[in-house]
Amino acid sequence: MRIGIDFDNTIAGYDTLFATLAEERGLFQNAPHDTPVGKRDLRDALRRRPEGELTWRRLQAEAYGGRMTEAELLDGVDRFIQACGQSGVAVSIVSHKTQHANFASDGTDLRRAALTWMEAHGFFDSAGLNLRRDDVHFENTRAAKVARIAELGCKWFIDDLEEVFSEPGFPITAKAVLYDPHGEDSVGSELLRCRHWDEIGGHVLGPQH
Ligand SMILES: [Mg+2]
Known part of the structure; x- marks a missing residue:
């Protein structure tokens, strides 16, 4: 999976x-x-x-x-990704992120900045989150992002933005989890919404993980 x-x-x-x-x-x-x-x-x-x-x-x-x-690793995401590894569940990171920001004055490479941050948080260390660089995908548009999710055959996709799940092309075979730590997204939709990563782990990996 x-x-x-x-x-x-x-x-x-x-x-x-x-x-x-x-x-x-x-x-x-x-x-x-x-x-x-x-x-x-x-x-x-x-x-x-x-x-x-x-x-x-x-x-x-x-x-x-x-x-x-200076960005923070959100609480519990590291435990979740490590638990996936221990359960034999493959993890892909799929991000809608252009190489450069339209409004940046310094020309910073946003993808490089994200990868450097991941390195600093042990994402690619075998004793850390143990992901490979190939497990990280940056896409230029939301349409390309959902196409990548479909191509990878993800059984679950976790995102903080509801619009990703309603984007045309989001695979019907992928179960959606809305990460909504502040409980601020619109209510009433059928989406599974979780306020904490431990809760997501319970849904995706089962209560005993
Ligand atoms: Mg997001």
Whole structure:
């Protein structure tokens, strides 16, 4: 069995980093009590401003580029991937990530930044998560991402973005798990949603893993 996992905001967490970047730029210095908490709140708060979309895109380019080293490994994802290895379950990381950000000033290679971060967190160490570089796929579009998930024959796919599962071409043979740590996505859909990686492990690998 092979399972697939998204990368940004599913494996790597950026909430603290985005808060740091917003603070460094003084984006909420006039309204410290309204400072948004978490990536999505920050995005929504910025988008309500004139030019806010541009500000948001520049912050993203920094977080996923030059400041990527400060992203956090989300709690439990390492245990989950190691448990997959012990259970003989193959893991692929499938990420919609272009090589360069449109709004970056420094030309950072975003894929290189992500791989360097994975190396630093032991993703490719035999004593660590024990993945191979070949297990990591970066795609230029969401359509290419779901095509890759289909090609790999993933039996499960875990992502923080609901839109991935509704993208045309998402394989009907793959079971979807929405990683939703803040419980903030729209309710009412049939999607299996989990707030923690340990919960995902229970679904994918069984309660005894
Ligand atoms: Mg994501």
